[in-house]
Amino acid sequence: SxxxxxxxxxxxxxxxxxxxxxxxxxxxxxxxxxxxxxxxxxxxxxxxxxxxxxxxxxxxxxxxxxxxxxxxxxxxxxxxxxQAPATAPEEAAEAATPSVVPWLVSAKTASALRAQAGRLADTTGDFAPVDVAHTLLTSRSLFPERAVVIAEDHEGFDHGLRALASDGPAAELVTGTADVDGKTAFVFPGQGHQWAGMGAQLLEASPVFAAAMAECAQALSAYVDWSLLDVIRQTEDAPGFDRVDVVQPASFAIMVSLARLWQHHGVTPDAVIGHSQGEIAAAHISGALTLDDAARIVTLRSQAIGAHLAGHGGM
Structure with missing residues (x-):
């Protein structure tokens, strides 16, 4: 040419x-x-x-x-x-694509927000949801009037967008006004917020989350005789969340890995706060504790609770 x-x-x-x-x-x-x-x-x-x-x-x-x-x-x-060489097999590319995607919509006024939602509903049906999410986040200005449509497929996005366009509710829709000068805090809970299978799907769908969990598993392995990843995946021989010495290190690892995932996507906390094992996770995310030190504290603390302190007022 x-x-x-x-x-x-x-x-x-x-x-x-x-x-x-x-x-x-x-x-x-x-x-x-x-x-x-x-x-x-x-x-x-x-x-x-x-x-x-x-x-x-x-x-x-x-x-x-x-x-x-x-x-x-x-x-x-x-x-x-x-021509560039192929960098990754299709299987890996598909595995790295999240199953649930957020579409961020913003405008200067509520009426403009509804109008934009209607246009998106009419024009995005032929595009991959993850591509639309990336374009909305990176190529458009962010204004105070905001909404997020969270879905897995075009049917879900269409339902959420049309609800936003008509000023109605939808399970896929979250609305609100952003404080453009506000700050971000990460809040890490204590025991009682866990559930069976938590993090298992994200472990398979998100390479960033999986890498953080692998680092936590390596750090915890020096102090426990069970596998963190087996516990999360609920394999047949893995211990359950009924044991305090299992649930606290496992939920600690989930919280740390979720924080790393948020940080990977550009959401960085201005402050952190936590309770129980959440306090240990917050200390690690803030940089006050290394991962190895945090893993040692959360495991030995939970083992002490299970063996000597629970039910005796020792806490």
Whole structure:
């Protein structure tokens, strides 16, 4: 693709054009050519103008294209672009896609918020939910009037958006006015907030959460004779949450890993607070305790409660 350009942006346009051509496997039609140059012997060799778009030939090598820029001063630039190698199998890409996605909608007024929700409901049906979520969060300004639609599929998003557009309620919809100057606090609870299977689906769906849980499991393994991941997945031989020396370290690990997931997505606390094992998690997230120190405290403390203190007023 030869780019004779009146400004430098034309060269960039040529690069973008050829990247898209490689991506889609299409040789683009040559534009603005009425007839081939008479200065070239087109009968010699196998070079010809692309008068019509055609599929990129299938060959056993990466696709390549060249973009040239010829300056009036005689300064020329030549760039060769090659198809990028596959970086990950489809299975891994699918596993990293969250099953539940939030769509953030914001506007300056409540009426504008409802109008935007209606437009989204009419135009987003053909796009992947995770792509819509990313675009809404990163490419639009955030205003005080806000709503979040949380769903797993287009049917859920459509239901939540149309409820927002009509100023009605929906299980998928959360509304409110943001305090743009407010601060964020992470609150970590104590025992009593756990439930069977908590974190198991997130462990499979979120690589960030899974990595944080693996770090917690490694830190806890020095003090316990059970596997954190087996407890979360509720495998047959794993101990249950009826044991205080299991539930407290496990819920500590869940809280730490959830905090790391929030931080990965850009939600960073200005303050942390917690109770019982939640206080230990808060101390670690704040940086006051290393993960190894926090794991030691939460496990030895819970073991002491179970063996000596529970029911005797020792706390």
């Amino acid at each position: 030869n780019i004779g350009h009146a400004q430098s942006a034309a060269g960039v346009a040529g690069i973008i054009k050829m990247i898209q051509a490689i991506r889609h496997g299409v040789l683009p039609k040559t534009l603005h050519v009425d007839e081939p140059s008479t200065k070239v012997d087109w009968s010699a060799g196998a070079v010809e103008l692309l008068t019509e778009r055609r599929p990129w030939p299938e060959v056993d090598r990466p696709r390549r294209a060249a973009v040239s820029a010829f300056g009036v001063s005689g300064t020329n630039a030549h760039v060769i672009i090659e």
